[in-house]
Amino acid sequence: MNSALPPVIIGAGPAGLACAKALVEAGLRPIVFEETSRPGGQGTRRLSAAMSSEAIRFMGRRAAAATAAREADEDRVLAACDWRPGTLVWGIFGNHLEIVREGRHDSIPYNQLVIATGATDRIMALPGWTLPGVFSLGGAQVALKNHTSFIGKRIVMAGASPLLYLAAAQYVRMGARDITIVDTARPAGKRRAAFGMAMTSPKTLLEGLQLLLELRRHRIRRINGATLVRAVGAERVEALDIRHPDGTLETISCDALAFGYGLRPETQLAELAGADFRFDETLRNWFPLVDADGRAGPRLWLAGDSSLTGGRVAAAQSGRLAALSMIASQGSEVSDAAEVRSLRGSVARLRRFQAHMAGAFPWPHEAAGDLPADTIVCRCERVTAGEIRDAIRKVAGPAEVNRVKAITRCGMGRCQGRYCGQTLQELTAATCERPVADVGRLRAQAPVRPIPIAASDNDGHQP
Amino acid sequence: MSSNFDVIIIGGGLFGSFTGLFLARSGKRVALLERGLVGAQSSGANFGGLRLQGRSPEQYPLSLMAQGHWENFDGLIGEGCEYDRNGMVYFASSEASRDRLLKYASSSRACGLEIEIWEGDEVRRQLPWLTGSGLTASYSPRCAVANPRITTPAVVRAMTRAGGQLFEGTEVVGIDQGQTSFTVSTPNRPPMTAPVLVNAAGGWAGTICEQFGEPVPLFSAGPPQFVTEPMPYVLKPSVYAIEGDMIIRQTSRGNFIFAGYPRTLANDDGRHTFVPPQKTLNGMRAVGTHVPGFRNAEVIRVWSGVEGYLPDMLPAIGASQTTAGLYHAFGGSGGGFQIAPAVGECLALEICGKKAPVDLSPYSIGRFRSSVEASDKLMREFDPASSSR
Missing domain, CATH: 3.30.9.10 (D-Amino Acid Oxidase, subunit A, domain 2)
Structure with a gap:
């Protein structure tokens, strides 16, 4: 092991950046890999050049000023790092990261690694969800922040997710008016969860309630407790069919739909780096095993939403905790034991808040069992719910998602199961009537993203 | 569920599965034991080539017999394998x-x-x-391809329809040889007993060979x-x-x-x-x-x-040279997928005391009693670090 190697951070979102900052403060010069060309992450994604002049309108004067200060600070930190944007880390083998940057492969040894790859929308397949014009809620935000564009003129935002209200408010601030919100969560569940949310992070709860008031002021239509039936359209999405709590059906005409159900951690690299996984009953999903500081192995730390959903503030705090733990593991004096205790407490509290929020915005696992046979579950390989059920009924032994993948190709395409894996787990469990924790989870394989064949040209090795 | 069988097969790859299928169809009580899931290793993860060209001349009888089965896979198995x-x-x-x-x-x-x-x-x-x-x-x-991921499970389903029993997630931890039978112990099942044992354990078959005094240079x-x-x-x-x-x-x-x-x-x-x-x-x-x-x-x-490789790049198929009732089918050496139906049928016939239509003597495990010449194919297909093992 070469302790002279600089620490490596994958992901320049709030967690990775806070980690980098703490390492720089300790006199280190970490390598920071980021898949996109700019720092920021998803929730705090930086506005495009065209959008940045609209920052005040987009987020309000105070938030815009705070964001500008934070981004300037991040830039100062990155200037003191070995900053490598536009870098895809596609595999981890032994103590080497396999990367592609500017179309070329390279292999980077590491001694201490922080993975802060964040999260993406958690998707449950819906009939018609592969029609053009259907986005994830995060995708709708990217369209606005990155491409200065709405996803449509008559928009439905649907699902059960705090992003539902945030994305809608951002669209409204930028002038979108024809928006309908279909919140599939039941109001009773929200009321039950509110107490726990208020106890763990009243500030975050208040921010959410302010979004609701803002949307009400603009008379944005909001439907509560409905079920999504199907996205409808010939060439592209033209309407969303929903079922109200009283059983009546409604067709909402639209030219764009954004939907999602909370967040799903990006864990493939953590798995390739050797992390173990546990099933979280509350969030009904698999998460990597970490200690209170995010440590997942002798050389491995995980920070931010890629280890456990916690939101932006928890992500930054967990990034800092990981950095302090890395420094301590190298034998240096921990700067401030009280700070570590306080950070651990705060991260744990914010993650409990997210657990309560999962009660307010429940994952509609039961929808998987009811998916019509012709609904596409895996959009990369075009595998339907019916094909998956047939395969599960046919398998020789107990159904397990990796075997279902092998037989049906569900999860074998270019997204490697990131968008269909959650539906596949639930569909497998529902079809064979077993707990979802017992049917496994899709194993990660390198490359975690597609890599161009020409990348093998200049990797500095001879065949 | 009975723990007495006519044949216990160790290894749910394609060799073991086809052997189990043909035995079950001859009326034998078959137990197919698989440590993980059937067809999970090379049987399920290979290129899917049903290649006839470029085989060593002594392999052609087996290979052509097998191709006949692939060409009639749907009829033989009752469902498809994306044969093309x-x-x-x-x-x-x-x-x-x-x-x-x-x-x-x-x-x-x-x-x-x-x-x-x-x-x-x-x-x-x-x-x-x-x-x-x-x-x-x-x-x-005449060369063809099939989808290996779906093939082994399909063959195993056909075996169970014919009365064979599959035990997945069942790792063999011990084999005791009695007077007239083998007793196989696993962590999760009562001991299983049968007069005939088939070693189809692929890359792990060497351990069984060693136990019965006929070591092979398998890797x-x-x-x-x-x-x-x-x-x-x-x-x-x-x-x-x-x-x-x-x-x-x-x-x-x-x-x-x-x-x-x-x-x-x-x-x-x-x-x-x-x-x-x-x-x-x-x-x-x-x-x-x-x-x-x-x-x-x-x-x-x-x-x-x-998958298991042998230095002459030929599989080991047939009766043990040391132990009555023990049979081998392993060491596909990169060419096992295509020949598997014929391997299974020939071995099943031999176990039933009938004459296989193909002479299995080139594949006898006895050839490893003297040192076997490494094939030039082995030299070509492995990097030096591998072939020195």
């Missing part, structure tokens, strides 16, 4: 490799296989996307394979560089599948083939060299699976 008689091409780009290609072609023809030779402009016309000059190619229309490895995103369907036959550095085919839904040597040894836990990034990159580089049109294609998935 797409044909197969070897190409050679140097004088030395051209000689080898012509030698393969004449031995294939001698065994009754139809082979076309393409030279010069004909190669250009057939394979316009291939780079290089002075290419020679041989085309075998486990797996060829790294990778697949691109779907592209327009343009390539019907499977195409193999005779040097072995690139094997390519396109599925009808558009993905290109690549494999190439050198093969990769299994990693230390022995249960997974680790595909080192350098192997993936070497394979990608070979593809980019032979087919420059692929340079901008993207690889979306890489995989491999453990």
